[in-house]
Amino acid sequence: MNINSKQLQAYLLLLPAFVFLVGFTHYPALATIFDSLMSTPRAGRAPVFVGLENYQVMIEDPVFWKSVTNNLWFALATIPLSMGIAIFMALWVNDKIAGRSFLRMSYFLPTVLPMIAVANIWIFFYTPDYGLINQALQLFGLKSQNFLGNPDLALASVTVVAIWKEAGFFMIFYLAALQTLSPSYREAAQIEGASKWYFFWKIQWPLLMPTTIFVLVNALINAFRMVDHIFVMTNGGPNNASSLLLFYLYEVGFKFWDRGYASALTMVLLAILAIVGLLQFFLLDKRTHYR
Amino acid sequence: MKKLVSLASTLAASLCVSTAALAQTEVSFYFPVAVGGPVTKIIDGYAAEFNKENPDLKVVPVYAGSYQETVVKALTAHKANKPPAAAILLSTDTFTLIDEDAIVPFDNFVKTDEERKWMKDFFPAFLLNGQIDNKTWGIPFQRSTVVMYWNKQAFKEAGLDPNTAPQNWEQLVSMGQKLTKRDASGNVERWGIQVPSSGFPYWLFQGFSTQNGAILANSEGTQVAFDDLKVIEALQFWVDLSQKYKIHPPGVVQWGTTPADFMQGKSAIIWTTTGNLTNIRKNAPFEFGVAMLPENVRRGSPTGGGNFFIFKKAPEAEQQGAFRFAKWLTQPERAAQWSIDTGYVAVSPAAYETQALKSYAADFPPAVVARDQLPFAVAELSTHDNQRVTKALNDGLQAALTGAKTPQQAMKDAQAEANRILRAYR
Numbered sequence: 001m002n003i004n005s006k007q008l009q010a011y012l013l014l015l016p017a018f019v020f021l022v023g024f025t026h027y028p029a030l031a032t033i034f035d036s037l038m039s040t041p042r043a044g045r046a047p048v049f050v051g052l053e054n055y056q057v058m059i060e061d062p063v064f065w066k067s068v069t070n071n072l073w074f075a076l077a078t079i080p081l082s083m084g085i086a087i088f089m090a091l092w093v094n095d096k097i098a099g100r101s102f103l104r105m106s107y108f109l110p111t112v113l114p115m116i117a118v119a120n121i122w123i124f125f126y127t128p129d130y131g132l133i134n135q136a137l138q139l140f141g142l143k144s145q146n147f148l149g150n151p152d153l154a155l156a157s158v159t160v161v162a163i164w165k166e167a168g169f170f171m172i173f174y175l176a177a178l179q180t181l182s183p184s185y186r187e188a189a190q191i192e193g194a195s196k197w198y199f200f201w202k203i204q205w206p207l208l209m210p211t212t213i214f215v216l217v218n219a220l221i222n223a224f225r226m227v228d229h230i231f232v233m234t235n236g237g238p239n240n241a242s243s244l245l246l247f248y249l250y251e252v253g254f255k256f257w258d259r260g261y262a263s264a265l266t267m268v269l270l271a272i273l274a275i276v277g278l279l280q281f282f283l284l285d286k287r288t289h290y291r
Numbered sequence: 292m293k294k295l296v297s298l299a300s301t302l303a304a305s306l307c308v309s310t311a312a313l314a315q316t317e318v319s320f321y322f323p324v325a326v327g328g329p330v331t332k333i334i335d336g337y338a339a340e341f342n343k344e345n346p347d348l349k350v351v352p353v354y355a356g357s358y359q360e361t362v363v364k365a366l367t368a369h370k371a372n373k374p375p376a377a378a379i380l381l382s383t384d385t386f387t388l389i390d391e392d393a394i395v396p397f398d399n400f401v402k403t404d405e406e407r408k409w410m411k412d413f414f415p416a417f418l419l420n421g422q423i424d425n426k427t428w429g430i431p432f433q434r435s436t437v438v439m440y441w442n443k444q445a446f447k448e449a450g451l452d453p454n455t456a457p458q459n460w461e462q463l464v465s466m467g468q469k470l471t472k473r474d475a476s477g478n479v480e481r482w483g484i485q486v487p488s489s490g491f492p493y494w495l496f497q498g499f500s501t502q503n504g505a506i507l508a509n510s511e512g513t514q515v516a517f518d519d520l521k522v523i524e525a526l527q528f529w530v531d532l533s534q535k536y537k538i539h540p541p542g543v544v545q546w547g548t549t550p551a552d553f554m555q556g557k558s559a560i561i562w563t564t565t566g567n568l569t570n571i572r573k574n575a576p577f578e579f580g581v582a583m584l585p586e587n588v589r590r591g592s593p594t595g596g597g598n599f600f601i602f603k604k605a606p607e608a609e610q611q612g613a614f615r616f617a618k619w620l621t622q623p624e625r626a627a628q629w630s631i632d633t634g635y636v637a638v639s640p641a642a643y644e645t646q647a648l649k650s651y652a653a654d655f656p657p658a659v660v661a662r663d664q665l666p667f668a669v670a671e672l673s674t675h676d677n678q679r680v681t682k683a684l685n686d687g688l689q690a691a692l693t694g695a696k697t698p699q700q701a702m703k704d705a706q707a708e709a710n711r712i713l714r715a716y717r
Contacts, residue, residue, distance in 0.1 A: 042390060063686075120547070127548045128540055129479070129557050144478060149489065149543030151693050235490050238543040238689035254363045255678040257391065 029270060036263035047260070054264035064265070066240045067248040070155055074244060075223035077159045082166035083215055087208075089167065090174035091200065104175070111169040119232035122161050123148065126233075148234050151241035158229050158242050166222060170215045177211040178204070213284050220276045224269060245269055315349045318612040321378035322352060323361040323597065325433075326566035326633060333632055341619050348612045358597065362387075365602070369393045374602035377613035382420035382598040383673035383681075385428050386512045390675060394600045396426035400614040409618060412639045414662075419670035421598050423512070429598030430617050431638040433629070435564045436592040436661045436668055437498045439584055444577040445470055445481065445559040456582035457560070460502070460528065463585050467538035470559035483538035485558035486529065487546040492688040493672050493681055494595055495562055498584045499525040501591025501669050507684075512674040513716050517684055518706035526698040528587075530691055542693050553579075564595060565661035568634030572655070581657035583664040590667040596635065627651075636661045674709075675716040683708035 036054055038047040058064050093104045110118070125132045126147040134144040147157040181204065189199045227246045230236055236243035236251070249269065253262030320338070324330040331354050338350040355361035358381050365378045369391065380388070388394045401407055413431050421429030443453035449469040457463040467483025474480055486495050493507075500507060505521035508514065516522060532539035546563075553561045554575045562584065571579065584592050599620070601613045619625070623641040627648035630637035642648055643662060652659045674680045687705035690696040696704070 123545060123547055124551070127545070127552070129552075130555055138478070141476075146540060146542040146544075148545060149540075149693070151542075151695060237489060237685070238693050239686045239695060251678075251682070254367075255359070255682075256676065257366065257387070258679075 032263045032266050032270070035259055036267050038260055038263075040258045040260040050260070054260045057261060058264055058268070063240050063243065063248060067236075067243045067245050068268075070241075070243060071224060071245045073155065074159055074162070074226065075220065077156075078162050078166060078223050078226075079216070079219040082163045083170055083212070083219060085163065085167040086170035086215070087174055089171045090178055091204075093171075094175060094178045107168045107171050109168065110165045111172075115165065115228045116232055118165070119161065119229045122229070123233055126157055149238060151238050154234050154238060154242040158233055161229050161233070162222075162226055166219065170219070173211050173215055174208065177208050181207055213280060216284075217276060217280045221273060224272055245272075315347060316608045316612045318348055318350045318377065318609050318616060319375040320350055320352050320613070320616065321355040321361050321365050321375045323355055323358045323379060325358055325597070326564070326570065326635075330633065333629070337620065337625070341616060344619075345615065348615065350612070350616050366391060366393060369602060369604060372604055374604050376605040376609035377599060377601050377616065379432055379597040380429075380600055382417075382429055382431075382434075382594070382596065383671050383677055385421055385423060385598070386673055386675045387677050388600060389423065389428060393603055394428055395603045395610065396428050397430060397601070397614070397617075398426050400601075400611065406618070409621075412641055413621075414636075414638065414640065414665050416594050416665045416668040416670075417636075417638055419510075420594065420673055423510075429600050430621060432597055432599045432617075432620065433566070433633070433635045434594060434596040434598075434638055435566045435635055436594055436664050437495060437562050437584060438565045438568075438592070438661055438664065439560060439562055439582045440553055440567075440571060441560045441580045441582065442553065442556065442558075442575075442577055443580055445556065449559070453578070454580070456580055457585050459585050460587045463560075464532070464536050464538065467532070467560065468536060471538045479540075481556060482540050482552075482558045484532060484560040484562075485540055485544055485549060485552060486532075486562045487544045487549040488689060488692050489543050490546045491681075491685065492543075492692070493684045494593060496526065496529065496684075496688055497593035497669070497672060498562060498591065499529050501593065501667075502584065502587040502589060503528070504588040506669060507672045508670075508674050510670070512677075513713055515672075515674060515680060515684075515706065515709045515713070517687065517702045517709060523698050523702050526688065526691055526702060530694075530698055533692075534694070543689055565636060566596070566634050568657060569632070570634070572634075572657075581660045583660060583667070590664070592664055592668050593671040594665075594668045595671055630658070634658075636665070674713060676712050679712050680709045683712070 035047075037049060037051060039050045039053075041047040089107050093100055093107065097103075126134075128134060128146045128149075129144050131147075133147070138144060145153060147153050185203050185207075186199065189203060194202075224244075225246060226244055227250060230242060230244055230247045234242040236247050245265070246269065249262055249265045252258050252265060322330075322334055334352050334354075338352045341350055342348065353375065355364045355378075361378060362380050362384055365375060365380060366388075368374045374393065385394075397410065401410055410427060410430075417431035417434050418427065421427055421431070439456055441456045446453040446466075449466075449472075451466055451469060457466045463484060470481065470483040471479065472481040486498075488495065497507060500522050503521045503525040505516060505519050505525060507516055507522065529539075533541045540558075549558070549561050549563055550567050550571055552558045553563075554571065556577070565581075568581065583590060599617045601610050601617070605613070621638055623637075623639060623645050624647065626637040626639060626642035627645040629635060630642065630648060631651050637643060637648060643652070643659065648658075672681060672684070683705045687696070687701035690704075691698045691701040695701075
């Protein structure tokens, strides 16, 4: 091969990043595929090739299916709601209103707080009888609820915390995008007498599309990566009612030390995230208008 | 030139320092924090004191999170061939640690008569979970039992004797009914009794099941008795407290908020670890009492908490250092102070003979309730593949408490799942 010195320099400059990429992304992914086809090593028992047995176990595992369904509901609720709220907040704090910086900061605050600490506080918000939310309910004459201890409410309760956290984060992207829009559009719309809604729907929303795609992909990934609140608030309970895919994966991998099965679960997660990535690449990207 | 000289001298100096450090054996030690209070500060203080008394050793305590996080870190390090010399881990993880070939028994280190006596001086109940195949794998350190806290003010209000806690299941129900307070529209203002069921419901459930005369697992850790009639009855009683008698909050009750519920006066009686004693004593705005759990066919509570383990892949010198630290840490005076500072049960009868703990108990009698309960205590549920078997039971308990399954169905399912997991170890 004939590489001139300029090319060599380029390769050398790329090398550090490449080493990290291989070491922390490609190699683990390949090792996981391999591990998912092996039995779990125990002391004195080396791993042996078991083929698709781990996947067979997965298909018959009710907790796995419960975690997957929970995760789909979780994604279905968090993504549209957190994005919708984010746009609404961004439009609001983009206007020239009193206390704008304070509002912006308040919305962004959940993102910068350590989530484990916040989840602990939310446990107290959800406490039956004297928790903040139940006190509010009782003010309106409603019955106090055991949010985290009722299987019908536990998943919804952790979902709300996730939305609360995500919306502020996504708002920042929308806000940044809104600020790059030229003010001449708004002036033109005002001269034409367009309503606020019309201006948003016909002008701002299409122009925000690249941001929306970016946020959507992030939201999707976050929905399948979510784990920290679950640990603190419900531990997947009651009876797996709030177990999510990554939480279950952690349990199998680091509580049960079942490496083979955990690798198989990781493959499922990887597949989901890969589909999300490809979706963006082939479908959404083409329909988006970039300036 | 001047620069070069100073550089050389700094280098030489730093080399000297590092050779001096080499003469010391560094003993890394992972520990979790599971109860309120400045535990990290106390442990760091112990390490500093120990290092002063033993110049050839340097114990380096590493706070590693919750029990679960600590065992994950320790086992991951073991798998990477770089384990800590020692760690405080749940006593119930002993089977897992042996199965992973991660720890060495203390019998390997015990040589002198004095050391043999040291091993015998612990409360027998605390050694149960750590002794397998006639070897002692874990030394009791931060140990606890479940105890009952009761709000004396609420007892007075309900027309009960504030100095007597319920002694048996019947009294628990009858007193609980008097203690449960509802407002005009039927909302509960104060529950009679509250037993948490999030996170590790099996532990508190072992209170009920032991009192009903059941033992959940054999000592080889290969057989469980979840579908035993006595176990199902015990679960039925727990479920009845909320569904039939309506004196216990419905659904799953949070472990973390239970002490707060008690201190807020939202629950007149709670069951929780004796490890919360110091926390509640400092923060409860009313007079409270601590009692043994009530009896049914017998009294009973599981033991709980963490043991001191020594890791197999650590170098011999570090293991020896860890062993010396374990002995030092469990001396009666130190165990007594640890108990006073945290509320954990001191690990040996000798600790209760020390002046410090004697005068503390005279001033604050609840401090010895957990010790008095020890003769009735049983081993905490622990089997091979422990966390998985325990999850099967936890899921069943929560299913019954939330009404998704009957106690009988829930325990039958849990038994089937446990049998499937344990088959490999029989």
